[in-house]
Amino acid sequence: MTRRHAIVGLGHRAGMYVEALRGDWAHAGPLVAFCDTNPARMAAYGPVVPAYAPGDFGLLLERERPDVVIVTSPDHTHHHFAVAALERGCAVIVEKPLATTAAACAAVAEAAGEVTITFNYRYAPRNSEVRRLIAEGAIGTVTSVHFEWLLDTVHGADYFRRWHRDKANSGGLLVHKSGHHFDLVNWWLGATPVSVYAHGDLRFYGDANAPGPRPARSRDSGLVGTDPYSLDLRADPRLDRLYLQAEHEDGYHRDQDVFAPGVTIEDNLSVLVRYDDRALLTYSLNAHAPWEGYRVALNGTLGRVELDVVEREWADPGAAAALGKGARRLEPGSTRTRGERLVLQRHWEPAREIPIPKGRGGHGGGDRLLLDDLFGPRDGERAPDPLGRRADHTDGIKAASIGIAANTSLETGAPVRP
Numbered sequence: 001m002t003r004r005h006a007i008v009g010l011g012h013r014a015g016m017y018v019e020a021l022r023g024d025w026a027h028a029g030p031l032v033a034f035c036d037t038n039p040a041r042m043a044a045y046g047p048v049v050p051a052y053a054p055g056d057f058g059l060l061l062e063r064e065r066p067d068v069v070i071v072t073s074p075d076h077t078h079h080h081f082a083v084a085a086l087e088r089g090c091a092v093i094v095e096k097p098l099a100t101t102a103a104a105c106a107a108v109a110e111a112a113g114e115v116t117i118t119f120n121y122r123y124a125p126r127n128s129e130v131r132r133l134i135a136e137g138a139i140g141t142v143t144s145v146h147f148e149w150l151l152d153t154v155h156g157a158d159y160f161r162r163w164h165r166d167k168a169n170s171g172g173l174l175v176h177k178s179g180h181h182f183d184l185v186n187w188w189l190g191a192t193p194v195s196v197y198a199h200g201d202l203r204f205y206g207d208a209n210a211p212g213p214r215p216a217r218s219r220d221s222g223l224v225g226t227d228p229y230s231l232d233l234r235a236d237p238r239l240d241r242l243y244l245q246a247e248h249e250d251g252y253h254r255d256q257d258v259f260a261p262g263v264t265i266e267d268n269l270s271v272l273v274r275y276d277d278r279a280l281l282t283y284s285l286n287a288h289a290p291w292e293g294y295r296v297a298l299n300g301t302l303g304r305v306e307l308d309v310v311e312r313e314w315a316d317p318g319a320a321a322a323l324g325k326g327a328r329r330l331e332p333g334s335t336r337t338r339g340e341r342l343v344l345q346r347h348w349e350p351a352r353e354i355p356i357p358k359g360r361g362g363h364g365g366g367d368r369l370l371l372d373d374l375f376g377p378r379d380g381e382r383a384p385d386p387l388g389r390r391a392d393h394t395d396g397i398k399a400a401s402i403g404i405a406a407n408t409s410l411e412t413g414a415p416v417r418p
Helices: 014-021 039-043 054-064 075-087 102-111 125-135 178-189 237-242 244-250 317-321 366-375 393-412
Strands: 005-008 031-035 068-071 091-094 115-117 142-152 193-201 268-275 280-289 292-300 303-312 339-346
Touching: 005 014, 005 054, 014 366, 031 054, 039 244, 054 075, 068 075, 075 091, 075 102, 102 393, 115 393, 125 178, 125 292, 125 303, 125 339, 142 178, 178 268, 178 280, 178 393, 193 393, 237 244, 268 393
Parallel strands: 005 031, 005 068, 068 091, 091 115, 142 280
Antiparallel strands: 142 292, 193 268, 268 280, 292 303, 303 339
């Protein structure tokens, strides 16, 4: 069955859906409309489909009659478009987070309907293997989880250049980024958070933390191409087209100075979560690490599972200036290698490495598997998924509620019930 699709928010992330519906997943149905604040950005995704401003979203729904609305707009607007679409009987696909406030989460829940949250990390084979091991009882009942996430000075810095740097837009990294990680733990455990306590601070980015005398890191400063914190939009054709060539429409700068005033989100965060099954989560995020990846350890009544992932061995300052995703080859003496390792050790047994199926594509191989689930594989029907990877609005609320409660805990200094 084909369905008509509209996309709200035509920034960089929307590209995955546009390319999918015009490429390998075109069988799912046509793209019939775009909606964004910036006409030039919508035009950059040609061939042209009818384009609407956010204030005309109701008109889009009436005229173009989409069956599915894909929401990839700034985080604080997700619930507005989701609720409006649900009230018109559309299915909704929402990039995480579902919403940035408890009231916004409640509004989506009240609207009801078919809602899918694109938690692509569930689909990454390494994370799915953790779910499988737990579901099979490999370590018994999970009693605690330690989860450490490292964003390096390429990827981490980028949140401080964009609209995400203002917590009013993104909910901060606890909602925008950590929502992925909280969802993984919720999914692995099959449990609901009941208490959240957090500490956090801005220790590296922002004007108070600028290294030495703060130079102006504008694109005309002469630092672009030499300063690792200065992004060169012209070096990436897509960023140039979507942002630099679209600035005249709305004045939005994609390459803001990470050490300029206006940063209201934290770059160091620690969170303690208690679940309704008595499991505990200790979580930390650092957004200025020298390498990128994550480490997870799950302790159970029968043993322990450990997952170590190195996504980038070190932050190449040249790559940072162009927002490159790669790293140079390891130089002599380097001991960190890109890759992933999943280890299971049961009580009274030696540790053994668990093979991880190979994925391809972005987010550890999760994006392509997610798109298959959203739009159906080209050949045949969707296969049953015993891991239950598709996330609905209740999953989105549980993940967002941890970040929202953690933000409240940062303000009050007290534990918070989500």
